[in-house]
Amino acid sequence: MGWSSQQSTRLHLEMDILSRYFPTFFLKDSIIPGHAIIEGTLRSNAGHEYIVRLHVPADLPNSVPIVEIVSPVLRDRFGHSLADLGTSYPMHLLKPENGVVRICHYSASHWSPNITFSKILLKIRAWLEAYEGHLDSGYAIDHYLPHMTA
């Protein structure tokens, strides 16, 4: 079963917004709900580039999309792979899949269908700045990005 007409409309809306604010992001494998991904590059203020992948949920826009940093392999200030940390409260990380880091951006209790992919990528962009801050200072990411209240 493919996307419903409402979901197709929403996907177009999402891609329209992304084309304005995150033009490197494009839609892959969009035909089958649950398999579509949006991928692109985010560049930090320091000029480092990260390939970010957003999994479009099958029940778009009703659940929280998974967001991964595909490359480079992220390591903490001490050289350990972030994926090895598993789920991490101070680093805003969810359980990694296939060794790829997954960022905790919105929890299910804060999710609403009004949140667009663009808003998520803004949060990921902020996470990357905080990550680079961690690399410089050693502070955990939640030093820079306090958690949303439950």
Added chain:
Amino acid sequence: MTPLVYVFEEQVRDLLSQAGDVRLLDGVAYGFDDWTVFHAYTEKPSFTPSGHICPCVAMRSDATGFVDEEKLMLQVRSRVDPDGGPIVVLLVGTGVADSPSCRALVLTEKGVAGADTRFVPRRSELFSRNTGLLETSALAEKKVVIVGLGSGGSPIALELARAGIGHFTLIDFDRLELGNISRHVCGVNDLGRYKTLAVRDQLLQKNPFAEVSTMEVNINQALSQVEDAVAASDLLIVASDNDQSRFNLNQMSLNNNKVALYGRAITRAAGGDVLRVRPWKGPCYNCIFSSGLIDGREEEMSQKRQALAILPAYVEEDKINTMIQVGLSSDIAPIANMMTKMALVELSRGIETGMSTVDEDLASDFYVWANRREEAYANWPRMGFKWTHPSILRWYGARVDRDPNCLVCGGHLEEEPAT
């Protein structure tokens, strides 16, 4: 005391309609109160019965080969081995004006005793406020989908069955656990069962002829299956315990132009809210969720699974456990009752059921219930004797319009989907 035997008239009629030489037929009976009351069935009942099981045999008294009761009893004794318990014998026939008749005998070690027999009326006679099982037939053709059969959804289902709703689809993938019992319509004899199936049995106790289908699925993972059920219904009732399911059901309600009712309790059931979504005419669930109206009104967490579903994996066990704060069954009851009333109003449109004045009063689509002076109501004045200030134990309707910026039902959609 003369034993009392209840028999389903529909089953007796079925037996009488069978052509040919009907001899002894094996049925089943359930006894109560030291074998003084029996519920006898000539066919397997459609719901899970209660009572102590004992054999039942039935025979048409007009059947070829029927001679007298004494010979019949000999036949019965040779047929069943009741381990000393009673055997219920039904002799069915045709009485005045071709109406069915049934005589019951109870066979024990002491001998044969005649029993008083009463019919559970057939489907066409169910609806009579004075003599039938249900009050009205007006809503017998209505179809309701209920998602979530916990402390909120299960009493709504039961009340709608009492009101004569004839068709139900019950959706939930949870099983009944010990911690559920105190707030649920089902009891310890249903422990471990799917809530859907346990509640189905409760509904059939109220209306044995209701059509009840069940789906033991997580609706977030069975979207098209659930949407098919919503499309075939007259009303969607959402008593699930997470926003993802409500968002998905909201979309289904809009897609299929079906009115939906959403209800929930806030932490420790200090209050609650009920939303009616009239697709494309009033606010949808997302309009309300994004309006700020429910900010600071955290949903009650009644079980660990519910908390785990919305919290990130790194949240510690202690925090999860502190979030599980439940109210009493009597705290949930007003919310379930309000949803039942609103359901009956919606289902009664165009039908005379006496709900029209309630419809006039329920002008709002969003209602807030203030239950105790805690949580969101901690600073409210005491109820006292004044009518002029807000108080607990009252419902408050809020005027809420559709949000033109809602990304689900708002302006980005060029037109309503055709249904």
